[in-house]
Amino acid sequence: MKWTARLAVLGPLRPARQRALxxxxxxxxxxxxxxxxxxxxxxxxxxxxxxxxxxxxxxxxGGLSATQASARDQVIGAAVGGLFGxxxxxxxxxxxxxxxxxxxxxxxxCWLLNVSSAARLSGSTVTIIDLVPHHSTVAWMMLSRFSExxxxxxxxxxxxxxxxxxxxxxxxxAQEAPEPPETxxxxxxxxxxxxxPTEII
Numbered sequence: 001m002k003w004t005a006r007l008a009v010l011g012p013l014r015p016a017r018q019r020a021l022x023x024x025x026x027x028x029x030x031x032x033x034x035x036x037x038x039x040x041x042x043x044x045x046x047x048x049x050x051x052x053x054x055x056x057x058x059x060x061x062g063g064l065s066a067t068q069a070s071a072r073d074q075v076i077g078a079a080v081g082g083l084f085g086x087x088x089x090x091x092x093x094x095x096x097x098x099x100x101x102x103x104x105x106x107x108x109x110c111w112l113l114n115v116s117s118a119a120r121l122s123g124s125t126v127t128i129i130d131l132v133p134h135h136s137t138v139a140w141m142m143l144s145r146f147s148e149x150x151x152x153x154x155x156x157x158x159x160x161x162x163x164x165x166x167x168x169x170x171x172x173x174a175q176e177a178p179e180p181p182e183t184x185x186x187x188x189x190x191x192x193x194x195x196x197p198t199e200i201i
Contacts, residue, residue, distance in 0.1 A: 022062075030057045033159040037152045046148050055152025060160055067160040069117075071153045076113070077121025078149040081106045082142040084122070085129035089138045099130045125149075 014022075033056035041049025055074055061067040084106040092098040103123045110119040125145060134141050 026060070026062065029159055029163055030060045033057065033060050033152075033156045036159065037155040041148070041151070044147075044151065046151065047144065048148060051145065051148035052152035052155070055149045056156040056159070059153055059156030064160055064164050067157055071157050073115065073118040073121055074149055074153050076110065076115050077118040078125050078146050080109050080113075080118070081122035081125025082129060082146050084109070085126040086138045086142040089130055094130065099126065102126045102130060 034053040037052035037056040038049045041047075041052055046052060059067055059070045059074055061070055081102075084102045088098040088102040088105075092101070103126050106122040106126055107119040110116055110122055128145060129138065129141050136144075
């Protein structure tokens with residue numbers, strides 16, 4: 001059973017205070033990553049900075065390994081979906097038939113690459129490229145989308161890594177704290193030695 005399934009099963013069994021603290025920690029990490037991803041978007045040349053924020057929120061998980069897996073899916077999904085979405089629009093032209101074809105092709109490619117978890121994300125990228133109105137070229141739309149996802153993934157990974165590093169340092173200091181000296185237990189008094197036997201002459 002995956003850790004997400006175990007968490008879903010054990011979630012209702014955890015105390016309410018623990019669930020509230022876990023949700024608050026996840027919310028703070030996600031909000032920090034979303035804000036960091038959004039603020040420098042325009043200086044970096046990204047016109048739609050909210051995609052970086054959306055990606056950062058989707059990437060951020062409680063553990064670093066889960067965040068890395070989510071980041072991998074985001075990058076592969078954006079790359080595969082962007083390529084097929086742009087290729088179909090450039091060759092067939094905009095339209096629902098080309099849109100459906102691009103979704104089938106990108107999801108099949110993800111499954112062939114053994115990253116089926118990225119298939120839905122690739123379909124979402126195709127939808128953004130093929131259906132969302134834009135004033136630039138299709139190639140620029142694809143590059144922009146991939147850049148925004150890459151920036152959001154970088155921020156999400158960096159945020160989780162930093163939080164986990166601070167947590168490890170805090171736990172390490174707690175373990176290194178000197179323990180109070182143990183007070184020696186009082187020894188029971190030794191019984192008196194029996195008197196030496198007297199010699200009878």
